[in-house]
Amino acid sequence: MINRDKLKPVIEEYKTYFPMHWRNSINGGVSCKWEAVKCFREHWDIDAPDCADMLSQALAKTGSLLNAAHFFADGMLIAMARAEGETVRQMFRSLFDETQDLAQRITDFETAAEKIRVAHDDGTWNSHYQHANAISTYLWLRYPEKYYIYKYAVCHDVAATLEVDFQPKENGAAENVVQCYCLYDEIRGELCADAELSKLFADTIPDAANASEYLNTVTIDFCYYLSQVYRKEKSAPPANDAPADSAAPSIWKISEGTDATGPSSGNKKIFMEHGVVVVHGETKALGTSGQTQGEAFRLEIKKGDFFYLCYASSVQLLGQFTSDEAIENPEMGGGWYERPYRVIAKSKSTTLPYKDKLKWWTPNANTTCVRVPDDEENRGLFEKLLLMPYFGMTLYELKTASTKPDKTYGKTEFVREVYMNEREFDILSALLRENKNLILQGAPGVGKTFAARRLAYAMMGEKDDSRVKLVQFHQNYSYEDFVMGYRPDGSGFKLTKGIFYNFCREAQEHPDKEYFFIIDEINRGNLSRIFGELLMLLEKDYRGTEISLAYNGEPFSVPKNLYLIGMMNTADRSLAIMDYALRRRFKFYDMYPAFGSEGFRTYQKRLDNVLFDALIEQIKSLNREIAGDVSLGRGFCIGHSYFCGRTPQTCTEEWMYMTVEYDILPMLREYWFDEPEKVQKWEERLRGVLNDE
Known part of the structure; x- marks a missing residue:
């Protein structure tokens, strides 16, 4: 039973989110998911002569649902169909047999996929990728009015937020899916009961007559929103945690313009190398303002103020001015002024154009030098539309990043x-001082x-x-x-x-x-x-x-x-x-993995990432086996630094996969070069943490 008091505010927030997101192709909005369903319906034919070709066409529009930087479920499925078409055909007949137990169908599908992988592995079939997430996607494509897409992290966050008794288990894939479906059914009922939200669905979805078919897909989208948007927004530190005062740094939008940085000028590279932004001192005023933008650039900007730099339809960097003085720019001359800065962050997005809503929210528009109004609404828009999508930062993190570090250290x-703990530091420092x-x-x-x-x-x-x-x-x-x-x-x-x-x-x-x-x-x-x-x-x-x-x-x-x-x-x-x-x-000091230290636990808690937590538990288990291996021992355990240095924004599933695939597993193959069964066991367990989601 879900906590409806917890669900209600999420629904209210989702009403604002849904209209602008439902077509979002990058994050897999409802409309894009439904295109995948329609494509699957059009091409699905269990009796098609060429099973692999049929699957290729039926799954053509699933995109990131079955194929990502580290997840190749559709590609491996098609490859397995080419190797054993009739076996794969039977796997789907059994999966889609609604007279059989759902959990058993999921388990049987995954087991059959592993048998094909083992039989045809040429050294490149490291995983079949047919885990709970992929299998639930096939079920949803076939019966979108009945099933949902299951993701471990999303389900975990939804269950935790809505305070339900069910919590997905790390290694209980089939059972997790069944329980997740029951949870999502209850959420779907609450979404349908909200008259305002139902009207919003009907008004937004073009095929309103068949809108009920979309409701499971909308529920999937709602749960994704709760996990990936709502929870992160509510748990973020307050954007303005310091008292507002006249000395607080301002935030500016700077656009140097094509006169200064156009392709023929060659100045863009020069300005970047010199660490300066350049604006003409007579740039006209914005709207009815009595002060020109050029005057604002020359006179109003203060040392410590922040800015983001734009070139036409792209955001380049986030910076902080390092001087109160604007001086004439030697490259341009003729009334052009420059200000020095330090880079806080380079733009992370090369695919998100700076236009439409991102560009035209007040007060940016087509401007050269303009201050973001220092009020909660506009700073919130700056954080939501510029700071987060381009730099992956909150206003709180911007303030932290801009603070000059204290060089004292103890x-x-x-x-x-x-x-480490204080006793370990005392031992280390004493050893070094005594012995040199x-x-x-x-x-x-x-x-x-x-x-x-x-x-x-x-x-x-x-x-x-x-x-x-x-x-x-x-x-x-x-x-x-x-x-x-x-x-x-x-x-x-x-x-x-x-x-x-x-x-x-x-x-x-x-x-x-x-x-x-x-x-x-x-x-x-x-x-x-x-x-x-x-x-x-x-x-x-x-x-x-x-x-x-x-x-x-x-x-x-x-x-x-x-x-x-x-x-x-x-x-x-x-x-x-x-x-x-x-x-x-020399004195010798042994260092071991610090997963159990207070410092690492604090770091892990700050990340608040269920997949990361599950992966660390597997690494701890792996280290116990390595430590107990007479040919290895504690000196061969996997260190914690492979998993350090992340923020909640950069602790991504892709990064975790890359760490496992290209750091940890190659090491295990070297450790157990003569025991391939151990390597295979840990390949399955470590990959399973991510692929089972």
Whole structure:
């Protein structure tokens, strides 16, 4: 039973959303879905001589419903029909047999698809993609008045918002579909009972006489809206969380115009490289305003104000002005003025033209320099029509992105960013201060390099990259690269000082400050050859002690205020054991995946993404198996950093798929190269998290 009090406000919001969305081809509006249904009805023929050709025609207009960047259900279905046409034909006969149990039909269809995949896999059929989402789509295409398209994430959000007892299970595909259909049936009834919404359907849908056929599809659309639009809008931080005052940054629309940036001028590239926007000082006033747009550009814009830059029908970037002063532009001259800025974000949309409603909402129209009115309505329109579609940001995030970062850095910042606790930081910093040399070792993705740099920041008390140097060792790295050696110089050779030599000298010149030399992949180099006679000087008891360098006899020492942090990959079996003479000069700290840390849990909660949560649970299970494998162990576990650095907007299903397919699975194939059954099991489980939705 749904909570009608929770449903009612969603319906009210949907009434505004539906008229402008129902034809939306990008997001699969109702009209576009119905075109897919009509195409399927026209071409579906279970007895067609060529099953694959029939399916190709019947599914021609399904678009992203069955085919996306990581989801190829229609393509694989047609390929399977070419391989075993009669088997696929029977799969659909059984699926569409309304006398049989629905859950069993879904399970049987998926099982049959997997048998075909295994029988015909040539190394490219990694998945059949015939999971709950795709199978429910076939059911809806065949019986749109009875069935719905099932997506795990959407169903989960709908159930949570409307406070129903049912919550879809991560691995209960067929049962989830059945329960979801019951939930959607109840929602459909509420939509039909709303007289205003029913009239809106009838007025909007051209074929009003048969509008009832659309209602299941409208319900699908409504549930998508609840999950992907309504919930995100209601959970977003307030757009204006700071008190409004006269000093608050303004937001401007800037359009440089073809006179300044037309193809023949060549200025567009110059202005971008110089980081300036250019407007003529006498650009006419907007409407009845007594001030020209040129005067506004020269006199009204303040340092810290935001703007978005337009070229004709495209939005280019989002920026923040960095000066109170407008000066004459040297390229244009003749009354043209420029203002410098810093880029906050480049436009993310290359397919969304800046025209119609996006361009003509007040106060933009065809303008050159105009301020967005500082009221809730217009700032809301700016966020909805410009900021979100082109830059994927809210007003709250714009304010956060524009804040100049504080360079102070300590234990608190380290714990928050590195997903370690205070005790772990205390151990790391104590080891490094005491021994001067520390190695962080662990599998790829546990954040060794990220942690090393931030450990340096925290020990320095500030983010000062001038006192942090990062290099990466490899098999050909040498003493000549690191310390000193002869290098080609025109017709001869010149004695050249290396990166470690120069950094040590710099640290010696500032004995009151701490310096950090970070070496990535330290165990990939020939360490005795790279360090040479400096090996002894690394020891804490010999810091500041001078010896003569091999090439020129110059006295040299490793200063006491310089710390070395190395990173070592424990999952690369091709690497030799580290030289013992160097090993005894370093302390070693093991790093493991931090999925269970408070920091990662906070990050995960902020993303609020059910697919991400399901994927992380599978990765945790995978790590338990890796840790228990006698040929691998904890040093081979999958690190958390593969899944970090996302926002709610960028934590997409496509990104998750790419991470699984091109980061995690290749690693597992290497780990278990002689146990293909384990690899296949985890391929199915990890892909299933996404493909089952």
